[in-house]
Amino acid sequence: MLTTDFVPGSPCWFDLGAPDVDAAAAFYGAVFGWEAEGFGDSDFRMLKLGGRLVGGLGKLTEQGARSAWMVYFHTPDVAATTEAARRAGGSVRMAPPEEMPEGRPAQLTDPQGGQFAVWQPGTVKGLEVTDEPGAPCWAELYTTDAAAARQFYGGLFGWQTSDVPMPGGEGGYTLLTPAGLPAERMFGGLLELAPGDLPLTGGLPYWHPVFTVADCDATVAAVTAHGGSVQMGPVDALDIGRMAVCLDPAGADFVLLKPVAR
Numbered sequence: 001m002l003t004t005d006f007v008p009g010s011p012c013w014f015d016l017g018a019p020d021v022d023a024a025a026a027f028y029g030a031v032f033g034w035e036a037e038g039f040g041d042s043d044f045r046m047l048k049l050g051g052r053l054v055g056g057l058g059k060l061t062e063q064g065a066r067s068a069w070m071v072y073f074h075t076p077d078v079a080a081t082t083e084a085a086r087r088a089g090g091s092v093r094m095a096p097p098e099e100m101p102e103g104r105p106a107q108l109t110d111p112q113g114g115q116f117a118v119w120q121p122g123t124v125k126g127l128e129v130t131d132e133p134g135a136p137c138w139a140e141l142y143t144t145d146a147a148a149a150r151q152f153y154g155g156l157f158g159w160q161t162s163d164v165p166m167p168g169g170e171g172g173y174t175l176l177t178p179a180g181l182p183a184e185r186m187f188g189g190l191l192e193l194a195p196g197d198l199p200l201t202g203g204l205p206y207w208h209p210v211f212t213v214a215d216c217d218a219t220v221a222a223v224t225a226h227g228g229s230v231q232m233g234p235v236d237a238l239d240i241g242r243m244a245v246c247l248d249p250a251g252a253d254f255v256l257l258k259p260v261a262r
Helices: 021-032 078-087 146-157 216-225
Strands: 011-018 035-038 045-049 052-059 068-074 091-094 103-109 115-121 136-143 160-165 172-177 188-192 206-212 229-237 241-247 253-259
Touching: 011 021, 011 115, 011 136, 021 035, 021 045, 021 052, 021 216, 068 206, 068 253, 078 091, 078 103, 078 115, 078 146, 115 206, 136 146, 136 253, 146 172, 146 188, 216 229, 216 241, 216 253, 229 253
Parallel strands: 011 052, 068 115, 136 188, 206 253
Antiparallel strands: 011 068, 035 045, 045 052, 091 103, 103 115, 136 206, 160 172, 172 188, 229 241, 241 253
């Protein structure tokens, strides 16, 4: 699961691009109890759970872009990681800016079209709470080519991977762990799907967050009561927990998970 002890290649931040920042803040506040705080003189909001950073929320400005969550991975050198992604066949949507006190981001795309970001921390290290109700616990990639994704991200971040069968034997799932760390530090996974199974992006791969909840069914009810919808579930996944795949009112996807007791 996710931690706040960031190492190279571990998820360290999630932020949401939304067409209506106020509406998104109200929705997630109702569903997860998040507080949205202003950031400088921009319309960007820092999202907090009990006063601790859980992500960010900003205005969706890219023409034709869909509302979506962006996963950021920790890097000690954003310029070097950006160049390595380019050399490995990825593309750069936003190059690292000049030095900023908070930190330096870059927006990247993997060779199959999956969008992600990297963060070199400054005064903002990243998430301040993970793996408890209302906080992110996992990062997941739906990709059209699992082998190619493993090669690209493994080369970029040094991730360790292990494959496990999906429930019912329908394909496999790849677990992701930062370089050199034990399996207990796995932070996410990737799943290969056909382009036709990725309607949100017109067949392109995408990352999304998984949030821990105390009661999956009750949280699903809050999602739908406040204008969101459910793509799948709630269902029980053996040895994982009760989960549901949801969309917020603007169409950004996320997953709810009540983990099994350990």
